[in-house]
Amino acid sequence: MSAGATTPRPMIEVSELRKRYAPKAPEAVAGISFEAQRGEVFGLLGPNGAGKTTTIGTLTTRVRPTSGYVAIDGIDVQANPVAVKQRIAVVPQRPNLDRQLRAIENLTFHAAYFGYGRAERRRRALEVMKLLGLEGREDEEVNNLSGGMAQRLLIARALMHRPTVLFLDEPTTGLDPQSRLFLWARIEELRAAGTTILLTTHDMVEADRLCDRIAIVDHGTIVALDTPSGLRRLLPGSGGVEVVVTGLADADAVLGRFGEVESAGTADGRRQVRIYGDAVDPAAVVDAVRDASGELLELRRIEGSLEDVFVHLTGRDLR
Amino acid sequence: MTRQTSSAVGSASQSDALPATDELREAPDLKETIGPEPPQLAVRAATMHAFLALCQRDAFATLRRDPWGFLAQSLIAPLFYLFIFGRVLPEIGAAGPRYGVQLLPGVIGLTLVLTALQGVALSLVIEFSFTKEIEDRLLAPIPAALVGVQKLVWAAVRGIVAGLVILPLGELVLPGGLHLGGASWPAFAVLLVAGGVAGASIGLVMGTAVPANKINVVFAVVLTPLLFTGATFYPWQSLDSLRWFQVITLFNPLTYVSEGMRGALTAGPHLGTGWIALGLVVSIGTLGTIGVRKFIGRAVD
Numbered sequence: 001m002s003a004g005a006t007t008p009r010p011m012i013e014v015s016e017l018r019k020r021y022a023p024k025a026p027e028a029v030a031g032i033s034f035e036a037q038r039g040e041v042f043g044l045l046g047p048n049g050a051g052k053t054t055t056i057g058t059l060t061t062r063v064r065p066t067s068g069y070v071a072i073d074g075i076d077v078q079a080n081p082v083a084v085k086q087r088i089a090v091v092p093q094r095p096n097l098d099r100q101l102r103a104i105e106n107l108t109f110h111a112a113y114f115g116y117g118r119a120e121r122r123r124r125a126l127e128v129m130k131l132l133g134l135e136g137r138e139d140e141e142v143n144n145l146s147g148g149m150a151q152r153l154l155i156a157r158a159l160m161h162r163p164t165v166l167f168l169d170e171p172t173t174g175l176d177p178q179s180r181l182f183l184w185a186r187i188e189e190l191r192a193a194g195t196t197i198l199l200t201t202h203d204m205v206e207a208d209r210l211c212d213r214i215a216i217v218d219h220g221t222i223v224a225l226d227t228p229s230g231l232r233r234l235l236p237g238s239g240g241v242e243v244v245v246t247g248l249a250d251a252d253a254v255l256g257r258f259g260e261v262e263s264a265g266t267a268d269g270r271r272q273v274r275i276y277g278d279a280v281d282p283a284a285v286v287d288a289v290r291d292a293s294g295e296l297l298e299l300r301r302i303e304g305s306l307e308d309v310f311v312h313l314t315g316r317d318l319r
Numbered sequence: 320m321t322r323q324t325s326s327a328v329g330s331a332s333q334s335d336a337l338p339a340t341d342e343l344r345e346a347p348d349l350k351e352t353i354g355p356e357p358p359q360l361a362v363r364a365a366t367m368h369a370f371l372a373l374c375q376r377d378a379f380a381t382l383r384r385d386p387w388g389f390l391a392q393s394l395i396a397p398l399f400y401l402f403i404f405g406r407v408l409p410e411i412g413a414a415g416p417r418y419g420v421q422l423l424p425g426v427i428g429l430t431l432v433l434t435a436l437q438g439v440a441l442s443l444v445i446e447f448s449f450t451k452e453i454e455d456r457l458l459a460p461i462p463a464a465l466v467g468v469q470k471l472v473w474a475a476v477r478g479i480v481a482g483l484v485i486l487p488l489g490e491l492v493l494p495g496g497l498h499l500g501g502a503s504w505p506a507f508a509v510l511l512v513a514g515g516v517a518g519a520s521i522g523l524v525m526g527t528a529v530p531a532n533k534i535n536v537v538f539a540v541v542l543t544p545l546l547f548t549g550a551t552f553y554p555w556q557s558l559d560s561l562r563w564f565q566v567i568t569l570f571n572p573l574t575y576v577s578e579g580m581r582g583a584l585t586a587g588p589h590l591g592t593g594w595i596a597l598g599l600v601v602s603i604g605t606l607g608t609i610g611v612r613k614f615i616g617r618a619v620d
Contacts, residue, residue, distance in 0.1 A: 162356035
């Protein structure tokens with residue numbers, strides 16, 4: 001543990017990470033590198049199967065890298081997994097609560113694993129449950145908790161041992177809007193308190209709101225890494241129009257004169273075309289499609305959301 | 320319940336009863352509650368604490384939440400074996416009057432091994448595949464291998480408790496009760512521990528090697544042969560006239576536990592002490608090693 005470096009040591013360090021689960025399988029992670037600093041919320045965005053979960057797995061001691069280096073707080077995860085586990089906490093995608101224990105016992109035993117004394121762990125459990133809106137649910141059977149409550153209990157459990165780095169794997173998927181807003185507020189508080197957070201999500205609004213920086217991952221590599229506003233600048237234009245048309249022989253040619261186009265075929269002869277440019281006139285687009293005897297099915301303005309960036313970088317194909 | 324102050328989330332679902340965000344924002348010592356804190360314990364001390372805490376959790380879950388379930392699960396089968404084979408069969412003349420004396424050590428061995436085996440195998444299959452409960456243990460500050468070893472140790476303890484309860488059960492059920500005048504209690508104690516660990520080792524291999532969707536089949540296919548080739552219902556030496564079967568039984572770790580118990584608790588013939596010790600050491604050594612390796616394979620991809 002060296003101190004005295006002039007630049008602060010990154011709390012999460014991933015360097016040239018590669019993972020192949022079986023000799024003949026394709027690489028799940030094909031050379032990912034990034035760093036996250038203390039108190040940063042770092043987002044991993046990507047389609048299903050892009051390599052997000054594998055990357056988190058290597059950082060949380062659950063996946064052995066095929067090659068590359070991963071470290072938490074300067075500690076090599078491969079060389080010293082126990083020291084790493086002392087510093088991290090994971091909120092998984094799906095609840096993995098201990099169903100033989102009641103709600104508060106899930107927290108107190110978790111703290112016991114980390115060496116907290118009896119009185120201390122009960123005091124902390126009550127505090128953390130209150131913080132997460134679970135007051136009065138202490139003796140509830142875990143099976144009787146609603147989805148939102150179970151999710152908050154998972155986060156409460158993760159906070160019990162005061163982790164330096166917190167991994168949140170799609171923390172708000174499937175939650176109602178109230179729970180989502182509530183969790184966002186808690187995450188912002190954690191960041192303010194100095195906790196480093198690695199967040200994966202499919203929710204672009206969530207990523208935009210919470211993350212200091214975002215890595216967009218696809219096919220096992222990082223295709224873009226920047227702040228949310230930096231990522232928006234990756235779009236060919238800050239604005240534009242997206243249309244779904246049918247009956248056009250060459251949609252790109254018809255619409256190409258309005259700006260830079262990106263298009264993809266969808267089911268039953270439909271074509272989805274994104275026209276980038278600040279000055280694209282939707283009325284002119286409508287006219288052009290009609291003049292070419294095509295049919296316009298949908299039209300929407302591209303407002304440069306993170307979702308637009310995501311689709312621009314990773315494409316529209318289903319994974 | 321909670322005051323609904325924030326208008327933005329004024330319609331928050333009542334059942335979830337979220338406290339309003341503004342209220343929490345004002346909490347003064349949030350940093351004290353949730354801020355990061357460097358670990359208090361060195362790695363070795365943390366590992367020891369975690370191991371003991373995992374045992375504590377298991378003891379709590381068994382004793383406080385489900386003591387009767389544990390006993391019923393472990394003791395119903397041996398109770399019936401003792402009653403039918405040790406009491407009913409002699410009563411109707413289908414077995415000799417002294418059969419119960421030979422049967423008791425076998426039933427103790429059987430209960431010991433099977434309770435330990437199921438304690439690991441079932442819980443691992445469920446926790447790895449369905450509830451994922453194992454994940455919280457694997458993230459405790461302890462090497463993954465020791466999480467597996469802790470499962471094994473705790474299952475052995477359950478097996479030992481169940482095995483011990485067979486003694487009073489035998490006193491109640493068998494005609495004439497127990498005859499333990501010449502019993503060697505130190506040998507009995509060693510066999511309890513070794514048998515529990517052997518059973519748990521088999522369970523560790525099964526629990527980590529068998530995919531969840533096959534566990535029903537494997538349990539049925541493995542448990543019955545294990546039960547009947549383990550010198551449980553017959554002393555091993557009486558198989559002299561059935562040589563091929565006698566050889567098969569030597570591949571079953573339960574044989575060494577049953578025969579050992581027979582040696583410790585009765586004056587009747589049994590497999591030589593050296594062979595029993597060798598059989599137990601080899602069983603625990605190979606199955607335990609395979610089990611822990613497989614466990615690490617499941618825990619770390």
